[in-house]
Amino acid sequence: MLGSSFSADTSGSRARSALAIFVAPLVFLMAVGFVWPLIQAFVNSFHLNTSHGIDLEHWTINNYLRLADPLYLEILLRTLRISAAVTAITAVLAYPIALFIARLSPRAQSWMILAYVSPWLVNTVVKALGWTLLLRTNGVVNTLLLQLGIVDTPLRLLLTETGVVIALVPGHFMFALLPLWTAICALDPALSWAAGTLGATPSAVFWRIVLPLTLPALIAGLVINFIMNMTAFAIPMLLGGVRNMVVSMLAYQLDLISLDWPLGGALAVTLLAFTLALVWAGQRIAVLGIAGRAAKI
């Protein structure tokens, strides 16, 4: 009887069938809505696109080879360039801001964190609109720069890579800020005190104690930040335009305009593989930080 599976005993074989029942709906949802589509796209990428639809008879790696086209490589390079710039800026900004927040009163801290997180919860199209208004030739930024006399003519920021970088930095900042802030808050204050009483200046305390112990968290966050930069769509599209194409815009082109799904699928799979490799590498670096040295013995 089904009811007996749900007894108080949560171990043993009866419990296993109960567990299966609890977990089944979500597993089904994931299988149908996540695993299957990804597998489909993966499979599709090994077939050729024809005018009559996808040729399911023949298998080929042609799509992947086509991705090495110089045109596409240029797009890839641009995407890497933009993403690296954003991540680099984020890396520099992360510590000063995280340290500042961590030293506020707990209530002030949660409001600050909320402030940095909330843009992520407002959709990126609205943010793109905001940045468009800010960076236009007669937008707020240019008006300010002109009035303060910093420039003589307005800067062209829209439809440039620079504009995209500027807009992406605050948009994805929280992915690096949050883990770093969490790590800083988790640090035993006695560690800093111990270092201080032993003679380390406040600056030395940061470089020799706080930084090494929180860097793994930041690195993990920067990896996520980089991935978000690489795969951003709305902001590069609306602020950079077709002349500054990035990988996600190429995907749009292939899948929704050219309707070359196998190629689009190949791009998606490659992107996914790249993402997973980055995450894995980031984790290795982070883990190697502390545990690696202790594992010497």
Added chain:
Amino acid sequence: MSLELVGVKKSFDGVRAVDGVDLSVVKGELFVLLGPSGCGKTTLLRAIAGIYGIDSGSVVLNGRDLTRTPMHRRNMAMVFQSFALFPHLSAFDNVAFGLKSRRVGGDEIDKRVNEALALVRLEMLAARYPNQLSGGQQQRVALARALAVHPDLLLLDEPLSNLDARLRDEMRVEIRELQRRLGITTLLVTHDIGEAFAMSDRMAVMREGKIVQIGRGADIYHFPANRFVANFVGPINEFPLTKVEQVSGRVLGLAAGELKVWLPAETADHSVETEPRLILRPENLRVAVTEGSTDNSFMAEIEDVVFRGGATECRLRIGALKLFAILPSADAAALRAGDRVTVGWNAADGVVTGAR
């Protein structure tokens, strides 16, 4: 290196954690700050180290006024309750940390680190990381790290609380011996009375941010300044006192409204408190079947005899008054609940304090 604190005050969010502390620590002594949790002892220690700045007062070490000096220039060293070992550095590098901060040369660093590790008998584990060391070993590394910099003042914040009981006793002795051998002026904070008595040259009892008594452990135990100190450092019997008067050169009082008791001679010297109490240590009570020879002696009935190993606790009733005595078990062997006995004490063994 002697330490002088004058009028030290520190508040957090309007709460006075340290409320006017004056203290002198003599060079080379191990001085203990004792008190219940929340009394301000840890705050005071951190203020001395420079972790907290003080609101008013001064901290002077061997003539140098350190009140405004940042903590990394005070040349003190502190061992924390959680040990605070740097998890990303080996034991060796942990101990070397203070030396590196002082720009000591490489060879000298090696020498002093090995010296310090030898003092705590941990030379073999120098290459290990904190997460590979046991609690006792971590504590030794923390100690070595503090000693390696040859500090003017050593601060210990509940150093033994995180160790299990057996280890605690071992480390108590080790730390004491080390401190004596090196002659480092040391300030130790604890809430454990046994620890305070065992390790201190002198101690201060703190309560609500203030020092209530300073002295040697034995003096504080036998001559507590007030009821709080008396009760904090050991179990007591206490009775309210009334009708204190001089009778032919001795002092007589009425305890709990019933018993006529002889009080210690000093009671008459200082004005008696508004609500005087008589405090009796259980080990000062003599319990015997026959009449005793003490100043105060009463008939009592035994309510309960509780065996506690080397000592036995005896719960008694004098009339309706309840009290308890602690006897060596050998002396208490024949006593049983219900026995009628004599309980007595010498006038000088009693302590008269106020209600607080």
Added chain:
Amino acid sequence: MILAFNIVMLVVVLAPVVLVVWISFTPTASFVLPLSELSLRWYREALSYPGFVDAFFLSVEVAAIASLITVAATFLAAYGLVRYSPKAAPALMGFFTAPLLVPAVVFGIAMLQFVNRIGLYNRLLGLVLAHAVLVIPFAIRSLASTLRGVPEELEWAAMILGCSRIRMMLRVTLPLCARGLVTASLFCFLLSFSEVTTTIFMSGPSLQTLPVRIYNYMSDRIDPTVAAVSALVVFISLALVLALNMLGAFRRTGSRLYP
């Protein structure tokens, strides 16, 4: 000095959103910052534009259905994982948070091809499915944490007193998780409501959620009307964020939000 720097950064982060909201009140037809006079003119425009109104209702519909499905399924799964603690629990948790590892673009492409294949292109069910999957990682962490906060002894007490596990879950566990369930649902709703990239890729031309509609509009032209409707989106999102904040969704256990 550091304070100034931090304030600047905060301003930069909040600027685009603040600007959109502010400009939406401009009385003129061009983007002039309304300094003296605030006007609701463009809000009226936005609300009378059927494209936006339809898109809004679609967004709400999709978000509501997706949240409901996900929270229900996730609650059961979280319950199983927390109470039965199988050896496979970490692996299953990892599986359920896998959508976080897949970039929105990649998932969008995969779903586009998939829904076409099974005939759900341009159909509500396809879109709901995608949104439901996207919010699973957030739901599972949040609900697992909620369930861990309900001591198992309470459930044993109820069962000893005669409840079957199912009845006990309905009468004991569920009520005690009420707050956590509301929080998780609101959070999923908010995420779905704000979802842009995947939706752009896989929803069809007649299935435009509000963010997608705004995106398409913006690709054509930018005028204060779109600022007004964006401002409305901001207000709704902020209201949800504040509600979530009051429910304690953003407490110091930062890892709840973040992967």
